[in-house]
Amino acid sequence: MGKLDERVIIVTGGAQGIGRAFAMRFAAEGARVVIADVNGPASEKTAAEIGEAGGEALVAVTDVSDADSADAMARAAIEKWGRIDGLVNNAAYFQRPQVTVGPVEEITPEEWDSVMAVNVRGPFLCCRAVLPYMKERGYGKIVNISSGTFFSGRSTTQYVASKGAVIGMTRTLARETGDFGITVNSIAPGSTASDPERDQSRYEGRVPDRAIKRVERPEDLAGAGVFLMSSDSDFMTGQTMIVDGGAALN
Ligand SMILES: NC(=O)c1ccc[n+]([C@@H]2O[C@H](COP(=O)([O-])OP(=O)(O)OC[C@H]3O[C@@H](n4cnc5c(N)ncnc54)[C@H](O)[C@@H]3O)[C@@H](O)[C@H]2O)c1
Secondary structure: OOOOOOEEEEEEEEOOOHHHHHHHHHHHHHOOOEEEEOOHHHHHHHHHHHHOOOEEEEOOOOEEEEEEHHHHHHHHHHHHHHOOOEEOOOOOOOOOOOOOOHHHHHOOOOHHHHHHHHHHHHHHHHHHHHHHHHHHHEEEEEEEEOHHHHOOOOOOOEEEEEHHHHHHHHHHHHHHHHOEEEEEEEEEOOOOOOOOOOOOOOHOOOOOOOOOOOOOOOOOHHHHHHHHHHHHHOOOOOEEEEEOOOOOOO
16 A cells, blocks of 8 residues: 555656656555646656556646646646645756856846746646645645755755745645645755756765765655655645755754
């Protein structure tokens, strides 16, 4: 028996990186997973891997910054499985696409708007799309992926501002939805080697800051995701779990 048997969970940005690790692990725990990513071919590849491992996955090519696309994502889950138990708002404008890393004067207003569209408007639209179905059933689990950079301030302004907004959204939505049996929490990952093809040295640079001195991998975040998607977390809401090997130690 898996910890998430029968649950239907949508993972935005589930095709690659951290989202892929959530999708693979949720499926291994018995969940039926919707991979809601803008990258169709990468989503199909991850769904095929889940299928080969004996799990169930549906691809819903989704642009989280688009309201119609977010609504279609929720409808696809309902049409296939008749329910939505969980949503992980993981898709982000961060590495794919890559944000400008530099002083605020180098960030264009256009990039600021694009980052906010994916990282803030995206979770808003996806929550808006799934909440009516969750409220109808009187149960739901939402997890918003923030970032440890919100606590450290060690990143670029447009990105960190968007990840702070995610924590704000988590707190208000938790209060709004508690009476409906819905929990809303955040996970703040540390700097994570989410693409093995990229230069590992930038991740190795983070190692000395940590209590646990090794590179953080996407799989390191999956256990927190399983907990927040399972009944074990039914009395925990509005919180942010920092999973960074003991870098922030808040
Ligand atoms: N990797 C890190 O160091 C790190 C650290 C802290 C927080 N995070 C957060 O974790 C999450 C995942 O990060 P990652 O490193 O795995 O990212 P990634 O760039 O490897 O993957 C992001 C995924 O989101 C998808 N995506 C991008 N825009 C989208 C859109 N508009 N609609 C739907 N899908 C879209 C991409 O196609 C990709 O599959 C993000 O929210 C990121 O901010 C990452």
